[in-house]
Each structure stands twice: as structure tokens, then as C-alpha cells.
Amino acid sequence: MGRRDTALVFLLIAILIALSAVAGRRSARDDTGDPRASTFIRSEGGLAALYWTLQELGIPVARRTDPMLHADSIRGALAIVAPWEHPSEEEMSAIREHVERGGTLLFVPGGYDFAGPAYDTLGLRPVWIEGVSPWGDDGRAATPPAAHRWTEGVRQVEGFRRAFADTSRALRRPGAETLLAADGHPVAVTWPLGKGRVLAIADGRPLTNKRLRESGAALLAARAVAEAGDTLFFDEYHQGFSGRGSLVGGTLGMIRRFVSGAAAIQLLVAVALLLWVGGRRFGAPLQPPPARRRSxxxxxxxxxxxxxxxxxxxxxxxxxxxxxxxxxxxxxxxxxxxxxxxxxxxxxxxxxxxxxxxxxxxxxxxxxxxxxxxxxxxxxxxxxxxxx
Incomplete structure (x- = not known):
């Protein structure tokens, strides 16, 4: 390969790398973020800040990427926060059995459809707070209606768009307590279930990366989890993160979702082009001499x-x-x-x-x-x- 061809190939590679870097920086500056409330997500709607905060407070936390089909496979405290896909009836039955045995459940509704096995099993009926747009950035501030060990020192928690309807069966359970209320409607409640306990928060926005510092919800969640005394497992399976994926599937997903994936493909194409040009043959190859037959x-x-x-x-x-x-x-x-x-x-x-x-x-x-x-x-x- 001549010097001119070599220079052109290296110039092409340099251009592709520069474009990929610019695209990556632009994506980082203009990252609207993954909307899932996952501890893997560091954009505004994720829960990575909550995960790290609990770690700093000395509370053991972990991530669960498997379905919850059997109560024996569920360990410690469990956090299901605004699931991207709702747990099935079989899974909710296993979760309920785990809590009744002495487990702890932190549950936060997700999406806009407040129906399904999770709400039927727990006896919750979320409703939108009147006067708050479901798609807006505003929300109502919630305050503790009564003194409680988990809300001590908490004046108010900002950013609620949803509340629990007063007709929810969970609110009528013996021992049910309202921890926070907004406009007279409960937005954070807890009640015993068998030997365990459930903490339900009506809206996950106060726990997200964007609002956790100012909302004041971290203290409430940390106290409830710390009292459980177990490792808190965040449910990532229903956020779309499965531990049963493959290398090929993960690679293709990375290419589709991230700018760096496309940049890697471009770089591989450029390297392949360099190898092809570097191995170019001038003229036809020499034919080997015919084999000499023995007498x-x-x-x-x-x-x-x-x-x-x-x-x-x-x-x-x-x-x-x-x-x-x-x-x-x-x-x-x-x-x-x-x-x-x-x-x-x-x-x-x-x-x-x-x-x-x-x-x-x-x-x-x-x-x-x-x-x-x-x-x-x-x-x-x-x-x-x-x-x-």
C-alpha cells in the first residue's frame, strides 16, 4: 500500500473517531435519560442516587434481576419502585407469602394504569391528585399528619402527583398508619402483613435522582429499610434488566441504545477497511509449478x-x-x-x-x-x- 493510500485510510479513521466523540458529548449534554426508575439509571428519572445514598448510610443494598416466582427465592427486604412491567399474579402471591413470613416490602406504583395483580394483592388504589397534571413537572407537598418514628424531623416531602384513594383496602387494615398526606389524601402508608410490613409510597418522583436531594423522601425510606434490618433488594427484573441475557443480545442492545455502540461499529468498519487496503495484492498471484510426476x-x-x-x-x-x-x-x-x-x-x-x-x-x-x-x-x- 502506497503512502497516499495509507494517509487516506488514517484520515478516515481520525474523522470517524472525532465524529463519534462529538456525538457522544452532545448526547451527554442533551441526555433526556432513560425513564425507568432503576438503580442502574443515572439520569433524572433513575434511582442510582437513592441506591448510593443508602450505601453511604451503611444500609446493605443489592439488585435483583430474576423473576419472583417462588417465595423461597426471595430474600431480605424488597423494593418494587415504579415497575416498567407489573409483576404477575403468581409473583405477587410469592411476594405476599415472603412478607407474611417476616419480610419487608417497599412498593411504589408506576405508569398510568392503576390496575393489576399488585394493586389487588396489596389492596391499594392510586388516584391522581386533583389540580396536578400527570405529565407536568409540578407536584404537591406532603406532610406528616401525625408523629411517627420514621418521619421525625421530616417537615414535608415535595413532588407528589398521586395519592392513595381513601377507599383502598390497605388503609382499613389493622395497624395501618398514614406517614405522609397531601391535600388530605394519604401518599405514604405502612401496615403490618403477617409477620412482615409493607411501606407504600404513592409516587416515585420524590425518590428519583432529580428530586431526591430536595424532596426529603430519602430519610423516610432509609429509616423504614434500616428498621427491617435486612439487605434491601431493588427489583430490576421488572425494569427490564434480566440476568439471563446473552453476550450477543447485550451487544446488540448496546448498539441500539447508546451512541458509543454506533461509534464502536464505525471504528470496527474503519479498521476492517484498513486491513483490507493494507492487504491489497498488485497483479495476479504466481501460480505454483506443476507437480513433477515420478518415473x-x-x-x-x-x-x-x-x-x-x-x-x-x-x-x-x-x-x-x-x-x-x-x-x-x-x-x-x-x-x-x-x-x-x-x-x-x-x-x-x-x-x-x-x-x-x-x-x-x-x-x-x-x-x-x-x-x-x-x-x-x-x-x-x-x-x-x-x-x-
Whole structure:
């Protein structure tokens, strides 16, 4: 590859890298964020800040990326915050059994459809607070209606758009307590369930990265979880993060969702182009020389040498004369004497090939001291003259 071609290829790679970097910075500046309330998400709607805050407070936290189909597979306290996909009826039955055994559940409704197994199992009916737009950025401030150990020092929590309807069955359970209320409607409630406890918060916005610092909701969540004394597992499976993915699927997902994925593909294409240009061939490739065929005599000489080393000269002489007799339609001589008589008759009486027969007879009479290669050539010469 010439210097000019090399320079062009490297210039192309440099341009692609620069464009990818610019696109990445632009994406970072103008990142509207993933809307899922996941601890993996660091944009405005995620819960990464809540996860890190609990860690800093010494509360053990972890992420769960498996479905909750059996109560025995659920450990510690469980946080289901604004799930992207609602748990199934079977999963909610397992979650309820886990709580009744002594577990703790932090539940926050998600989406705009407040119906399904989660609400039926827990007995909750979320409603929009009157006068607050579901799609707006405003919200109502919630205050503690009564003193409680979890809300001590909490004056108000900002950013609620949803509340729990007063007709919710959970509010009528024995031991149910309203922790926060907005416009007279409960927005954070807790109640015992078997040996465990449920903490339900009507809106997840106060817990998001954007509002956690100012909303005041972190203190309430931290106190409730700390009292449980178990590791808090955030449900990431219903946010779309599964631990059962594959390398190929994850790679394709990264390419589709992130600018860096497209940049990586561009870089790979540029490198492949560089390798292709660098390996360019000028002109047709040289053809290898044709294989040289070995002469039949070379094989004969090799076999003769092998027979000589093995001490099988008499066997070879007998086989050569036997083959000659069969090709001429004669009876195979039983021994060397009969073979010599056959050659003598051919040298005196054969209408064709007398000279070849006489020469072969002379070589034959040399016995085991004769040359096997010369004997073989004599047999071939005699056959050629007879067949001619």
C-alpha cells in the first residue's frame, strides 16, 4: 500500500473517531435519560442516587434481576419502585407469602394504569391528585399528619402527583398508619402483613435522582429499610434488566441504545477497511509449478532396494517370472528351474521377442547375484515385443 493510500485510510479513521466523540458529548449534554426508575439509571428519572445514598448510610443494598416466582427465592427486604412491567399474579402471591413470613416490602406504583395483580394483592388504589397534571413537572407537598418514628424531623416531602384513594383496602387494615398526606389524601402508608410490613409510597418522583436531594423522601425510606434490618433488594427484573441475557443480545442492545455502540461499529468498519487496503495484492498471484510426476523406474528401483535389504531376492525373481507367464497365457513355473526352461523355449521357439527372451534368459541365469532392476526391465521389454 502506497503512502497516499495509507494517509487516506488514517484520515478516515481520525474523522470517524472525532465524529463519534462529538456525538457522544452532545448526547451527554442533551441526555433526556432513560425513564425507568432503576438503580442502574443515572439520569433524572433513575434511582442510582437513592441506591448510593443508602450505601453511604451503611444500609446493605443489592439488585435483583430474576423473576419472583417462588417465595423461597426471595430474600431480605424488597423494593418494587415504579415497575416498567407489573409483576404477575403468581409473583405477587410469592411476594405476599415472603412478607407474611417476616419480610419487608417497599412498593411504589408506576405508569398510568392503576390496575393489576399488585394493586389487588396489596389492596391499594392510586388516584391522581386533583389540580396536578400527570405529565407536568409540578407536584404537591406532603406532610406528616401525625408523629411517627420514621418521619421525625421530616417537615414535608415535595413532588407528589398521586395519592392513595381513601377507599383502598390497605388503609382499613389493622395497624395501618398514614406517614405522609397531601391535600388530605394519604401518599405514604405502612401496615403490618403477617409477620412482615409493607411501606407504600404513592409516587416515585420524590425518590428519583432529580428530586431526591430536595424532596426529603430519602430519610423516610432509609429509616423504614434500616428498621427491617435486612439487605434491601431493588427489583430490576421488572425494569427490564434480566440476568439471563446473552453476550450477543447485550451487544446488540448496546448498539441500539447508546451512541458509543454506533461509534464502536464505525471504528470496527474503519479498521476492517484498513486491513483490507493494507492487504491489497498488485497483479495476479504466481501460480505454483506443476507437480513433477515420478518415473515408474524410480518406484522399481526403490522397491528393488527394499527387497535387497530384506533378503527377499529369490521371492522377487519368482514373482516376476510368474507375472510374465500369466500375462503371456502360460502355466506359472513352479520353481526356478522350470522358469529357466520357459525362457529357453521362448528364446529358441517364440516367433516374436526372441532377442528380448534371450536377454532376459541371460539375466535370469545370473541367479541371486543378478540385478533386480535389470530383470524387471527385461520382463517389460519382452512383453512389449510380444504384444507388438
Amino acid at each position: 515408474p523406474l524410480e518406484h522399481v528401483e526403490a522397491l528393488a532396494g527394499a527387497y535387497r535389504q530384506a533378503g527377499a531376492r529369490r521371492t522377487v525373481r519368482r514373482l516376476l517370472l510368474a507375472g510374465l507367464a500369466r500375462r503371456l497365457g502360460r502355466r506359472v513355473p513352479p520353481d526356478e528351474r522350470a522358469a529357466g526352461e520357459m525362457l529357453d523355449r521362448m528364446a529358441r521357439q517364440s516367433p516374436t521377442g526372441r532377442d528380448a527372451a534371450a536377454a532376459l534368459e541371460g539375466e535370469w541365469k545370473r541367479g541371486q547375484s543378478g540385478d533386480l532392476v535389470a530383470l524387471t526391465r527385461g520382463v517389460d521389454r519382452l512383453l512389449d515385443e510380444v504384444r507388438r
